[in-house]
Amino acid sequence: MNGRESVLSAIRGALSGVPGFESPDDVPHSHGRRADHAGPDVVGLFAERAAEYRATVVRVPPADAAAAVGHALARTGARSLVVPPGLPEDLVPAGPWSLLTDVPPLTVGQLDAADAVVTTVATAIAVTGTVTLDHGPGQGRRVLTLLPDQHICVVRADQIAPDVPEALRLLDPYRPLTLISGPSATSDIELDRVEGVHGPRTLDIVVVGDA
Template sequence: MSGRETVLSALRTALQDVPGSESPDDVPVPHGRRADHAGPDIVGLFTERAAEYRATVVRVPAAGAAAAVGRALARTGARSVVLPPGLPEDLVSQGPWSRLEDVPPLTVDQLDAADAVITTIAAAIAVTGTVTLDHGPGQGRRALTLLPDQHICVVRASQIAPDVPEALSRLDPYRPLTLVSGPSATSDIELDRVEGVHGPRVLDIVVIEDA
């Protein structure tokens, strides 16, 4: 018996007493985990963990978000920034950078030549310092966050979940999900860390405090 046949046989045996009318949503899953192990300061934990992954993280009130985005662009000397459809216009301040709207879609060469991209997110995870995009309004298609050298994520404090299960419960599993923990990095070659191989070399996170 092949490995495939062994696995399928085990699945059939496990499912033989399950009624045909039953669906996975009908049966609660016992997770056997603590409801929350992030502690009381979820936003503080998220900023700490994200910084450990070499992201640059700032916390600002809503009125200071555009200025924080502008400082992130100025720090890297960005001269062109990609803006996905649906990104709030008040997040992008005026500066020495040109704005590249992704309507109609920018070409691969245009994205590769762009210095930065600004997006919102779908959810964030405190215990892992991760931001999650589902590529809805304000986030754009996946290529936008892979080719420019700098990715600036704007995160509302209310979007930060304490842990992975809570974050996943807020997301639509049928949407394309991208989870980002720090700038792109690899140590595949002689264990030397190299950033920017598989995506942005620089990750900035602007956390907007709840009112």
């Protein structure tokens, strides 16, 4: 018996006592975990965990969101900013950088030469410090967040879910999802950390408002 046959045999054995008319939705789920285990300060926990992944996190009121984006751009000396379709205009700061709109779609060369991109998110996850994009309005194509060297994410406080299951319930499983925990990083065989190999080497997160 090969590996495939062993796995299928184990599955058949596990299902041998299941009535044919029963579906997965008929079985109550009992995982014994508290839905609120992230604690009362979900926004604070998200900011803490995202910072542990070497993201730069700031919390601002809605009126200061564009200024926070501008400060992130000024900190890295960005000269060009990619703006995806559907991004609210009040999130785009005025400054010395040029604005690159993705209509018509920018070429790979143009994106590779761009310094930064600013996007919104679909949701965020507190316990893992993760932002999730489903590439809807304000988030753009996946390539927009892979080639520029700096990615600035604007996250509304009410978009932050305590944990992964809660976040997944807010997402459409049929949309392309990108989960980002900190700037792109990898390590070689000697565990030397290298950032920016597979995506932006700088991740800025602007958390807007209070949950």
